[in-house]
Amino acid sequence: MGDQFEIEKRGQEQFDVQSNFETSSVETSLKVKNVPIHSDPNLKYIDLEPDNSPEEVARKGKWWYKTLQFLWDGTDKHPLERKFLIKLDWFLLSSSCAGYFLKTLNSSNIGTAYVNGMKEHYHMTGNQYNYMSTMWTVGYIIGQVPSNLVLHRISARYYLAALEIIWAILTVLLVVPKTLSGFYALRFFIGLTESGYFPGLEYLMGSWFSKEEISKRSTLFACAGTAAGLISGPVQQAILTSGWSHNYLQPFQWMFVIDAAIGVPIAIYTLFTDPNTPSTTTAFYFNETDVRVGLERRRRIGAQLNTRAKYTFAKIKSFFSTWHIWIFPWLFLAFNNSYQPIGSTAFQQWMKYDLKLTSYQYNIYPTALSGGGIGLAVTAAYLNDYFGGVYNSIILALMFTTISFSCVVLAIWHIPIGLHWFAYYGIGIPLAVGQPMIFSWVNRSLAHDDMKRNFVVVCTNTLAYVTGAFIPLFTFDQSQAPRFHVGFSYTATLSAFGLILTVVVQYLFWRDDRKAAREKGASDSESADIQPKDGKTFQELEPVAI
Known part of the structure; x- marks a missing residue:
């Protein structure tokens, strides 16, 4: 589909959308005249109500149908919406997952490198490893808000693909520095260019997927990042045991080269498949009907159709009048900073220095954290969406409780070896459910307000990295490795704080839902006697069947 469609004006105030039906497919035929179909306020929208005939209701009650609906939530939707969702899952979700996998691989590969020769190569001591993480975090913080304000105004597919290419270049350049100063500088720029990627894609997915669909998609997206941990250790181990790994570069440097090589095809894929937002999409795989379906899905939840409105000071100021901007960032901080026991390589160093395990063991065993985390997160997300997306608080409460208990155990330290293993896995595996x-x-709470949702997503992500830039220097001082008593105690307290905030958010979420239900009931009663007229448009809210 091109960037613009010409629409032939018929009459003075209405546009006539013609439909062609063929056998089992539905296509829309439109005549054009230099107006983007998806920004035209006079365009009729589509009625996407599914078939609720007695026969269909009986079919939906069967066990096999409920199983299909659990596995894929497009099963019970209107045929047009079902086709649309297949395309969206195939292209948007796949490109998002591939890009986030790459981003996580590039940002976290120094942890694997550190225990596989980088420490000795650069003669690193004290907190020099933490300084590497801090430089990345500082760049990440600086770029957060500017990057996402830019994304709100330009084509996402060009912007995101460009970022992925830049990461690949910067990652391969990590083999060049002879001193840590050059390495620190590159880590800063990698963080700077990665800063807008995660919140930008969370915003895009929230723009396309409904409240009932977002948990599992957000989880699959997050699991793509977790999957980076599945391959980082095995790839490094394969390099260590290969015959060529000591030619030209150190084994840990070859991993940077391989990570960069993975990034190029992913960037090309993003360039062609990212659909932008429903009101600005020019994706080749969406026809005219798909565009209208996307807009109708936005209209049904009361969201803005124009997603390129300008931010003003007054608009931004209004975002601070509700609880979302004040609490969600702290909740995410409690989760995100609880990653520090894993990000500090405490688990690997305990295996390497205390247990004296081989490189194979301390490179491979941590992959179970990623594998177990993916399985737990996907299961939790599917169950949550299937039951209406109302169990976020329960899932988060269980996560924070498990992490807090595990960190208390590790803070004690002098415990049986088996309890050590349980505690490390008790931190690493549950963490996978937190981000999605x-x-x-956040996306469900603010689905109706596109600009505020984008702003809150960015702020929620940013605050966690502000504290993450300097607190690990004190809590996970590498000179104390692998027994980080202060770090484990801090994380246990932080997770307890996260548990309290989870209860607070759930209360406020319920309160807002009840208020919205009362307002909707009052609005429906006031408009019950209003009769629809022919020729209504998107803004006038009358569906037209296709």
Whole structure:
């Protein structure tokens, strides 16, 4: 589909959309005249109500149908919406997952490199490893808000693909520095260019997927990042045991080269498949009907159709009048900073220095954290969406409780070896559910307000990295490795704080839902006697069947 469609004006105030039906497919035929179909306020929208005949209701009650609906939530939707969702899942979700996998691989590969020769190569001591993480975090913080304000105004597919290419270049350049100063500088720029990627894609997915669909998609997106941990260790181990790994570069440097090589095809894929937003899409795989379906899905939840409105000071100021901007960032901080026991390589160093395990063991065993985390997160997300997306708070409460208990155990330290293993896995595996549950909560809470949702997503993500830039220097001082008593105690307290905030958010979420239900009931009663007229448009809210 081109960037613009010409629409032939018929009459003075209405546009006539013609439909062609063929056998089992539905196509829309439009005549054009230099107006983007998806920004035309006079365009009729589509009635997407599914078939609720007695026969269909009986079919939907069967066990096999409910199983299909659990596995894929497009099963019970209108045929047009079902086709649309297949395309969206195939292209948007796949490109988002591939890009986030790459982003996580590039930002976290120094942890694997550190225990596989980088520490000795650069003669690193004290907190120099933490300084590497801090430089990345500082760049990430600086770029957060500017990057997402830019994304709100330009084509997402060009912007995101460009970022992925830049990461690949910067990652391969990590093999060049002879001193840590050059390495620190590159880490800063990698963080700077990665800063807008995660919140930008959370915003885009929230723009396309409904409240009932967002948890599992956000989880699959997050699991793509977790999957980076599945391959980082095995790739490094394969490099260590290969015959060529000591030619030209150090084994840990070859991993940077391989990570960069993975990034190029992913960037090309993003360039062609990212659909932008429903009101600005020019994706080749969407026809005219798909565009209208996307807009109708936005209209049904009361969201803005124009997603390129300008931010003003007054508009931004209004975002601070509700609880979302004040609490969600702290909730995500409690989760995100609880990653520090894993990000500090405490688990690997305990295996390497205390247990004296081989490189194979301390490179491979941590992959179970990623594998178990993916399984737990996907299961939790599917169950949550299937039951209406109302269990975010329960899932998060269980996560924070498990992490807090595990960190208390590790803070004691002198415990049986088996309890050590349990505690590390008790931190690493549950963490996988936190990010998707929190951001799907943000997207559902603010689905009706596109600009505010984008702003809150960015702020929620940013605050966690502000504290993450300097607190690990004190809590996970590498000179104390692998027994980080202060770090484990801090994380246990932080997770307890997250548990309290989860209860607060759930209360406020319920309160807002009840208020919205009362207002909707009052609005429906006031408009009950209003009769629809022919020729209504998007703004006048009358569906037209296709």
